[in-house]
Amino acid sequence: MRYPTVEKRAKAFNGASYVTVPEDSVFLKALLYELKLTDPDKKFVEYRDSCSRINKTSVYALPTGGGDLWPVLAFQKSGLIYVCLPLVEQSLKPRPPLISISGISQAFALLSGLLVFINSSQKNEAEMSAKVGQLPSLLMQACPLGTPLDTDLNGLLDNIHVSTNHMQKQPVWRISTYKGKPQVNVCITEKVKSMQYDKRDVADMWQVYGTVTCKCDLEGATSNVTVSLNLPANGSPLQDILVHPCVTSLDSAILTSCSVDVMDDSAFSGPYKLPFTPPSDLFNLCYYTSQVPVPPILGFYQLKEEELQLKLTVNLKLHESVKNAFEYCEARIPFFNRGPVTHLEYKVSYGQLDVSREKSLLVWVIGQKFPKSLEISLTGTVTFGSMSKEQPVDPICSGSTAYVKLYFRIPDYTLTGCYADQHSVQVFSSGKPKINTSRELISSDYYIWNSKAPAPVVYRTLFF
Amino acid sequence: MSVRSGDSWAQLITTFRAGPTAFLLAHGSDDTFLAELLQDLSSERISEQTKVSMLTLLLEFPTLLCPDPEVGEQVAGSLLANFAQLPHSPKLSWLRCHLLVVVGTVLISTEAFGEGSQASRDYLSLLLHLASDLNDQRQGPGDRGVRAAACESLRELECCYPGLFSRRLDSLHSMQQQELTPVHQGYTLLYSLALRNAVLLLARRGEGALSELLAGNEGLAWEAVGNAGAVSPASLDRLLLLPTPSETKELKSVLSQLLDGSYLLTPPAQSQLLWHLAQVVCVIRTQSPAIFKAQLVRLFGTAHVALLHASLQLKGLFTDSLFTAEDEAFLLRRLVGMAQHPSLPSPLKLFYLDCLLHFPENRPLGSGSEEGLPVLLTPRLASCLFPSLFNDPGTMLARLNLLSLVCLENQGPEAERGVGYIFEHVLALADTVAGKGGREATGLFFRATYLFARYFGSRPQLMGELTGTLVGLYRQRCSLAPNLINLLNETQLVLDDPAWTTSLSKALQELTVGMPLLPPWEQELGWHLKLLARVAKESGVPQGSTLGFLQRLVRLAGAGQLGDWYIGQALLSVCRNLLQHQPPPAMGCQLAELLQDVSLSYPDVDVQDRARFYYALLSCLSGDKLGAVLAPGGRLKARTLSSSIMADSENFAAALTVHPAPQPLLLLQREAPAKPTLQLFCLLLHFERSDNFYEPVPDVCVPCLSATHPSPVLTLHLQPRCPYPTELAVSALYTTQTGLTYCSQLEPLQVAFPDIFLPLALPVNWDCESRRHLFDTLWSSLCPDGSGDCAESLFCWPTTQQPLGVLVQAHFASYLVAEEPGTYKIAIALPPHYHVLLQAQETQGAARVTIRTDNWKVLPHLSAYLQKVVE
DSSP: OOOHHHHHHHHHHHGGGOOOOOOHHHHHHHHHHHTTOSOTTOSOOHHHHOTTOOOOSSEEEEEETTEEEEEEEEEEETTEEEEEOOOOSSOOSSOOOGGGOHHHHHHHHHHHHHHHHHHTTOOSHHHHHHHHHHHHHHHHHHOTTSSOSOOOHHHHHTOOOOOOOOSSOOOTTOOOOOOSSOEEEEEEEEEEEEEEOOOSSSOOEEEEEEEEEEEEEOOSSOOEEEEEEBOOTTOOOEEEEEEOTTBOOOOHHHHHOOTTSOOOTTOOOOOEEEEEOOOSSOEEEEEEEEOOSSOSEEEEEEEEEETTEEEEEEEEEEOTTSOOOOSEEEEEEEOOSSOOEEEEEEEESSSEEEEOTTSSEEEEEOTTOOOTTOEEEEEEEEEEOOOOTTSOOOSSSOTTOOEEEEEEEEETOOSSOOBOOGGGEEEESSSOOEEEEEEEEEEEEEEEEBTTSOOOOOOOOSOO | OOOOOHHHHHHHHHHHHHOHHHHHHHTSSHHHHHHHHHHHHTOTTSOHHHHHHHHHHHHHOHHHHOOSHHHHHHHHHHHHHHHHHSOOOGGGHHHHHHHHHHHHHHHHHTTOOSTTOHHHHHHHHHHHHHHTOGGGTTTOGGGHHHHHHHHHHHHHHHHHSTTTTTTOHHHHHHHHHHOOSTTHHHHHHHHHHHHHHHHHHHHHHOOSOHHHHHTOOOOOOGGGGGGTTOOOGGGGGGOOBOOOHHHHHHHHHHHHHHHHTGGGSOHHHHHHHHHHHHHHHHHBTTSOGGGGHHHHHHHHTBOOHHHHHHHHHHHHHHGGGTOOHHHHHHHHHHHHHHTTOTTSOHHHHHHHHHHHHTOOOSSOOSOSSSOOOOTTOOHHHHGGGOOOTTSOHHHHHHHHHHHHHHHHHOOSHHHHHHHHHHHHHHHHHHHHHHTTOOHHHHHHHHHHHHHHHHHHTTOHHHHHHHHHHHHHHHHHOGGGHHHHHHHHHHHHHHOSSTHHHHHHHHHHHHHHHTSOOOSSOHHHHHHHHHHHHHHTTOTTSOOHHHHHHHHHHHHHHHTTSOOOHHHHHHHHHHHHHHHHHSOHHHHHHHHHHHHHHHHHHOSOHHHHHHHHHHHHHHHHSOHHHHHHHHSTTOGGGGSSSOHHHHOOSTTHHHHHSEEEOSSOOOOOOSSOOOOOSSOEEEEEEEEEESSSSBOOOOOEEEEEEOTTSOOOOOOOOOOBSSSOOEEEEEEEEEEOTTSOEEEEEEEEEEEOGGGGOEEOOOOTTOOHHHHHHHHHHHHHHTOOOSSSSOEEEEEEEEOSSSOHHHHHHHHHGGGEEEEETTEEEEEEEETTTEEEEEEEEEETTEEEEEEEESOGGGHHHHHHHHHHHHO
16 A cells, blocks of 8 residues: 555655655566565575674665665564565654654554454465455545554454444443344463473573453443452462553553562462453453473483484473473474484383484373373384485484474463452453353473583573 | 446456556547547446446546646536436445546646535535435435545545635534534544644644634635645644734633544544544644544553554654653553564554554653663563574564664673574574574574674674574585575674674685585585685685685696586686785785786686786786776776676676667668767677678677767778668667666668669760760660660659750769760660660650660569659
C-alpha cells in the first residue's frame, strides 16, 4: 500500500532532501540488497559482508537512485518479508534516533499485526493466498490513509457494525457478535528453557516464561472480566509481566518484580488481578517470566570419542516436586558433522531407544512417566559411516561438542505453581458463563550439553 | 469507449501495479486511461469489488494519473458526483468509504485542494455533513463505516494542512463527546489533532487567546493550506503559551476528559492521542504534565509497542516534571527486561535495545542523538543482556555492542569480568567459523571481532590473543583472506591507534610467508598473495620476508613449476603495493631485482611486460613521484597506462572487460566537428560493410578525444569494387577516464551515389575544342552494341522552376567537360573504372538528358539521383 498524502507530508518536512519512494520493483531490489539476500553464491562481497556493516536494529536505509530511503522497518518470518516505511515528522538530516520517531512504533505495531494475521492458523498455500487476498481490504480498515487506526487485523475480520443502543462509550475493540452460551476460557502455558553443562566453572541456566491466553464468548458490549492469577504458598513470583492493552487498570505492585533485579524477599506474590474488557478473539492476556529454584529435569550427558566409536552416557532425573504425568517426554540425541549411524549398542534403564530414519539422531522415548526412582539412564556406543551430504551439519557442534535436547509436555501443571480456577475468573455480564481454566508446562530449548567437551555458554552473571 | 469487463480491469490493474510508469507510457496518453477508469467507475455493469480495486489505483498513484491540479480537481469532481449517486445501502458502504478516501487523496496529493476549488469545498461539506450524523441517528448503523471514513478523511486533511479546523474546535469537541458508538475513536483522533495543531500554531503566532480557540465554532481556516510541514515535534522546545488560570482550567478539563477515555481506543490510536496531548501540555507551560500520571502504570505494564513507546516519549518530553527518579529507574528496568523478554519477537527486542542507548534520562549527560548509556544502566542491570551463540545475528551484535559500552564506561572487577566474557564470546564465534560455519557464521564472527577491536583495541593482551585466533583461522581456511583484508581495512579506519592492525598484518605475513609451497598451491597461493598485497600497504611492517617469499615463487616459476597469468598478476599486485607504500631506499634494490627476474623468467608474457613496466617506474621515478603515479584515483590514472594495469582492486576484472556503453557517445560527421562531452582514450573505430561492393575498411585509431581539443578529422579510404552506394556499420571501442573500456555502436556511415563521383582527369591546359573532342569520342565509344555492359538511357528534367544552366552549375560544375548553347556535356568517372556521360539539352519547358555508361547496373542509382536533383 502506498499513501501519497503521507508522502506529501514527508516532502513538506524534508524539502529538497526528500527521497521519493520508488516503484515497487526498484524498492524490492534495494530491500533485498540491504537485507543481504542477493548474490547467495558469492563467498565475500564487500557491500554485503563487510564487517563494519552491522545492523543493530530492524531499521534499514535503502539506497535508491535519489538517496537513502530511511527508516525502512523490515522483518523476515517464514520466507516472507514484512516492510513498512514510517513517516518522520521532522527533518531527516541529521537522522533522529528511533526513539524520537512516533511512526516507528506504529510501524512495528502494524507489521506485527500483519505478521500475526498471516501466521495465525495458516496451514497451506491456499489458505495463505486467501489471507493475502484479504489484506487490501483489511489494511483499508486498519490504516486507510497511512495512520494506523487498529493493528489487530484478525479482530477486523468480522467487523460488523452492530445496531445497539449505546449508553456509554465502549472500547473500540469490543465488537461482540457472539450469540450463545456464555463461556470464558483461560489457559496458562508455561515454557521452560534450560542449558545444563554439569561443569564446575559454568553455571547451569533455566528460565520459565508463561503466556496466559483467553477467549471470552460473551454477549453484549458491556462485559467486563477480571482474571486473577494465583500462586500457592511455595510458588515462584511472576516477573516482567506484560499485559494486553485491553487490561483497563493495573496495580503497580504487579509490575515491581523484574528479572533484571536481584531477587528481594518482599516480592509480591499475587494474586495478580487483571481486569479487562475482552476482545472477541482469542488473545494473550499477559506474558511473564519467573525464576524457579530448580529445573524440572536435571541431566548429564557424557560423550567420548574412542577410536571410531562414540561412547555415550545420559542420565536424567525428574525433580521430586514436579508432577510425574507427561503427555509425552523424549530425549533426542543428534549427531552432527558425522556420517550416518551404522551400528548402535545400548542399554536403557527405562523407555525405549530408536534411531531416526536419517540415521543421524537417537530418540529416547521416555513416555508418560518417570519410574519411581525418578532417575533413568542410557549408555551405549555408536559407530558412524563416512560423512555424506545428507547428514546434518552444525557450526556449534564440532568435535565432541554435543547435546541432548528434551521435549516434554506436562498437562495441568505449571512450574511456578501459577493457576487460575473457577473462583479466580469474575465476569460482569448478564448470564452466568461457563468458565474453563487449564494450564500446561512445555519444554522449549531444553539442552543438556556433553560435559566432556566445550559447550556454548548462554548465561553470564557478573556476580558470584 | 465501451465498458471493459471486470476481468479485463483486474488484469489491467495487475499490470499497472507491476510498473505504473511503464504502464502509462505503453498505454499512450495518460488521460485516455484515466477517462476510461472514471467512466467505468460509474458504469452499472462493473461490480463493486472491481470498482474498489480500480479506485485503489487512484488512491496509491494519484499523481501519476492526475499530473496537475486541474486534472485532480476534475477527477475529484467526477468521483464526488459518483458518490452522490450511490444509494445509502450497507452493501455499497465499502465502495462509498473508498470514494471518500480517494477524493481526499487526489485533492491533497495533486495540490488541487484549496478554497478556490469547487471540488474541495464540496468534499469538505460532504465530510462534515456525514460526520454530523452522530450515533447513527440519521442513517443507522449500516452507514457507520462511511462515517468512520469521513472522520478519518477529515483527520488526514487536518494533518496535511495543520490548522484547517482550528476555528471549529468547540464543534469538533462536542461531536467527540457525544459519539458513543465505536466510531468515537475517529472523532477523538480528529479533535486531539486539531487541538494540537491549533495550540502549536497559536504559540507560534504569539497572539490570540486560548479560550477563544477552544470555543471556536466558525468556518474553515483555508489559509492553513499553506501550513504544510509547519507543525513538527522538533520545534516544540521553542514554543510556549502562558494562558490565564481560567483558560488553563478549561483546557485541563478537556485534557482530562480525553485522557480518561483513552483506554477505550486501540493501542495505536491511544499512542497518537497521548502524543498529541503531550505536545499540547509541553507548549502550555501553565499545565502540569502530572495530568498524565494516572495513565503511566497502565503504560508501564503494557505489552504493546506503541503504548510503551508513548511512555518513553512522555519521558523524553517531560523528564523529571513527570517522572521521579524512582520512576526513571523503574522504567529503565522494565525496558531492560523487555529487551530480553522471551515472549517478545526479536525485532522488537532490538528496538528496545536501541531505545536503551538513547534512553531519555532526567539528567542527560550526552547530546542525545549519539548512542550513549544511561547512567543507571549498570553492569549489574545489563548482565542479563549478554549475547549467546543462540541469539540471531542482529540480537547478538546489538547485545555485544551494548555490553561492550557498559564494560567500557564502568570500572571495577565487574566490568573487567564482563570484558573477559565478551572476549570469550568472540572466541566461541571463532570456533563456529573453524567448525562448519558457513557464510553467516563467518560474517558474524568478523563483525563481532570488529566491534571488539573498536571498543577494546587498546588492550594489548586480549588483542594479542585475538590476533592469534585470527591467524589460526587463516591457517585452517585460506578462503577467509577477503574477510581478513576487510577487517584490516575497517579497523584501520576506526581505531585511534591502529597498532593492532599493524600487528595483525605482521602476524598474517609471518604465517603466510612460512607456508610450505607444495602442490596443490594454486588456489591457496592466490589468497596468500592477496593477503600479502594488503600487508604490503602497512608501512609499519617490514617487508623483507614478503620479498623473500615472492623470490621463492619467481624461482619456482623460472623452473616451470608455476606461472599462470592469474598468479603472476597477483604477485605483481604485491609488488605494486610495495612500490607505492614502501619507501624505495628500504627495498628498492631487492624489489628491482625481483621485478627484473619476473620480466625475464616468468612464463606469461603479459606478466613479464607489466613487471618490466614496474621496473622502469622503480628505476626512473623518485619515491614521491612513484607514490603519486600509483595512487588510485591519481591524475595520471586515465593515461594510456591505463588504470587496469596501475591499480589493483576488486575492479580488476571490470577493467579487463569490455562493457557495452549505455548510450552512443560519439557521432561520426562529415567534416563538421562535433565536440565530445567526455575525455576518451584509445578510441578505435571499426567499420563493418553491409555488402561486398567495397574493399574492407581498415580500423581507425584516435589516441585521445577531448572536449578541450577540436575533434580530429579522420580520412577514410574507401575502395569501391562496384560503383554503388553503400552503408558502413561503425562501432567504437574506447577507454574512459575511469579506466573502463566500453564498446558502443555508432550511427551507420552512409556512402551515397554522388559520393563516388570523380571528375575526368583532364589536363588543365586543354582548350574547349579538345575537351569536346574527347567527350564525343568517349560518347561514341560507349555506344551500346548489344553485347557489352554499355547502355544508353534518357531522362527528362522539368526546367520550369530552374533553367538547365543553373541545375548543371549547381550539381555538375566539376564534371562539366564541354558546353554549347543549350547543350551541356558532362562526364563522370566512377571508381574503380566506370564512366557515366550525360548530354543535357534544353527543349521546350524541359531538359532532355541522354545518358551513356559502360556499366548499365548504375542506371537505377543514377536516375534516382537525377530525380533527387530536381526535387
